[in-house]
Amino acid sequence: PRMQRVFDTIKSGRFSCGDDVAHTQFCGLIDTMCNIKAAGTWDGDRYLLINDFPSYVEAQDRVDRTYADQAKWASLSIQ
DSSP states (O other): OHHHHHHHHHHTTTTTTTOHHHHHHHHHHHHHHTOGGGTTSTTSOTTOHHHHHHHHHHHHHHHHHHHHSHHHHHHHHTO
16 A cells, blocks of 8 residues: 555656656656566566565664664664
């Protein structure tokens, strides 16, 4: 569901800022990534990014929580 919301937001034109060429390219990229019959190939999600999206979000959440603790963040950044 979260990935679908991301795709829907991109397809809405929010990130293409009125640039029709960019919007067409963004939509084409999403269509390619969603081609499940060709997953793992150049005609689909070559690097299986959609499959990895939940773990990316979890990792970013951990980074955000760690960053909120400035002492811990500073300590980890100089190790």
